[in-house]
Amino acid sequence: MVLKTFASPEWRLDKPIHTERPVRVICIGAGASGLQLAYKLQKHISNFSLTVYEKNPEVSGTWYENKYPGCACDVPSHNYTYSFEPKTDWSGLYGTGQEIFTYFNDFADKYGLRRYIKTQHQVVGAKWTGSGWKVTIKNLITGEIVNDTCDILVNAAGFLNNWKWPDIPGLDKYKGALLHSANWDETVDLKGKTVGLIGNGSSGIQILPAIQPIAQKVIHFMRNANWVAALPGGEGRQYSEEEKRRFAEEPGHLLAYRRRVERGNNALLPVFIKGSDANKKLGEYMFNTMKEKLAGNKELEEKLIPNWAVGCRRLTPGPGYLEAFAEPNVQVVFSGVTEVTERGCKCEDGTQYDVPDVLICATGFDVSYRPRFPIVAGDKNLQDVWAEDPESYLGLAVADFPNYFMIFGPNCPIGNGPLLPGVEAQTDYMVKMIDHWQTHNIRTFTPDAAAVRDFIAYRDQFMPKTVWADACKAWYKSNGKVTALWCGSTLHYLEAIRQIRFEDWKFEYEGNRFTYLGNGQSQTETNPDADHAYYIRNEDDDLPLARNKMTNIINKTSVAVVAENSGEGVFFSGI
Incomplete structure (x- = not known):
C-alpha cells in the first residue's frame, strides 16, 4: 500500500516559489489513453509516482482484447x-488488430512505460477520503x-472496453460454440462449419468477409x-x-503523407x-456505391441502404462486406433474434434457423459511460449519478468528484474526426493541472457544477443541428x-481545451x-546554470x-500548405 503524498504546506516556506511537491497518480487502464498519460507524466512532470492498473495480461486495451477474424x-x-x-511499416491502408497491438506494445517498451504498469490488476472501487x-x-x-x-485519479478504462452478451433468451442453452467478437476463442475452427453471425455494426462488417471463404455457410442476422x-x-x-x-x-515523405490524410480527416x-x-x-456517393456493390439486388438495396442521413450512426469502411452477400454460402436474415435454442436462432417472425456449429455475437459493448465499479465521493456514487444521463465537464471531469479525471468521457471527439490527437490534448490538459496542483497549495480541484450545467446546455443547443x-x-x-x-x-476540441479555464474550477x-510563494527566491535563482538576466535582450522575441x-x-498559419487530395482519410473517424 502506497502512503499518501500530501505534505504540510509549511514546508514550502523554506523553498523557492513554485517548488513541486510530490504527487501520487493512479491511472485505470493501459490502453492507448493510459500509455499516453504515462508518457506525458514521465516527459513533463517531476517528483511524481504513478501506477497504471490494467486488468489484461498485456497493454494496448481493446487492441489486445479484440482478436476476431478481420479485426482492423x-x-x-x-x-x-x-x-x-x-x-x-503498416501493411496497408487499414492496419490489422495485431499490427495496432504491436504498435502500442512497442511504444510501451520504447519509452520504458512498463515500470509504471501492473497487469492483471483490476480496479473494483474508488472512494474519495477527503484528501485523496x-x-x-483485485489481483x-x-x-x-x-x-x-x-x-489524483485518472480513469482511462476506455469506452469500447466492456463487452456484453446480447439480451437474448436462451444463450445458455446453445450447444454449439458461442463466441463474442470482443472475447474471441482462437481455438474454435470455423472451417467447413455452419456459422450464425448476429449484428452488423463495425465488428460484424469486418467479420463476415473474413469468415465467408472458410465457412460452409454463414447466416447473418x-x-x-x-x-x-x-x-x-x-x-x-x-x-x-x-x-x-x-x-x-525518404526524409519528409511519410510526414507529408500523414498530414495530407489528416487534413481529410x-x-x-x-x-x-x-x-x-x-x-x-x-x-x-454512398447510396450509389452501395447500389453498385449490391449488383442490382433490389431486396438487398431496400433492406441494407438506410433511410436516415449518413453519419447518424458511425461510418464504417467495409471492404468485401457487401460483396459477400452475393456469395452462395451467405444467407441474410433481416430480423432480430428473439430466442437462441440448442441448435440455432428463432427470429421475430417465428422462423427457426438451424445454426448447429458456431454462433457469433458481434453485438458490441456497454457504452453507457456508467462506471463498471463504484466511484464514490461523499454521498454520491458516479454509477448512480450517471445511471441515465452522463454529464461531464468537457469530457474530462465531473462536478463533485474532486481530483478525478477521465480520458474520453461523455461528449468527446470520438466520431468527429481524428481520435488520438484528442487523447494527447486531454493528457496535456491533465499534466497542466497536475503541475498546477504540485506548485501551489491546492488540496482539491473539481469542476464547478454551474460550469457543467452551462456546458450541457450548450451541447443540447448544438446537437440538433447535426445528423x-x-x-x-x-x-x-x-x-x-x-x-x-x-x-x-x-480541431475545435483541441483549441477548446488547450488552456485551462480556471474560472470553471473550484479549488x-x-x-x-x-x-506557495515560499522563501522569496525564484526558481531561476536556485539554478546555477540559469541566466539571471534572461529578460535583457536586443529585440522583443516573446511569443x-x-x-x-x-x-x-501553433497551426502554422504562415506556412503555405498544398492540401493534395490523396483519396485516403476522407470521411472516416474511429476508435
Missing part, C-alpha cells in the same frame, strides 16, 4: 498513431484484494440498415514494398451538419440526447494559499500573449 482499424493506419510517433483517493484493486492472478491511495462506407481506391489497399521503403527512408464536420451540401454529396440527433439507433445517444460526441470538430487549499495569435503559430 477503420481509420487509415498511418493516422491511427500518436502525432509524434509514426510507424513506417482510496482505490481498491486477477491470486484473487487478493489490495488497496492503494493517490492524490441483422435488425437495422447501416451505411457501409467505401473509400475510393481504398478497399483492401495494401502498401507495396516500394511505398513502405519510401515511408521509411479534419474536413469532416460539414458532413455531420444536417442538410449540408457535404452531407448530401456524401449521401449520394447525430436524427432518428437512427446509435450508441452516440442516451435518452434521446447525443452524449458521446463533442459539439464540434476535433480548496491547504492552509494559506499564498504559502504572442494573445490566444489567437498564439494559435496562428
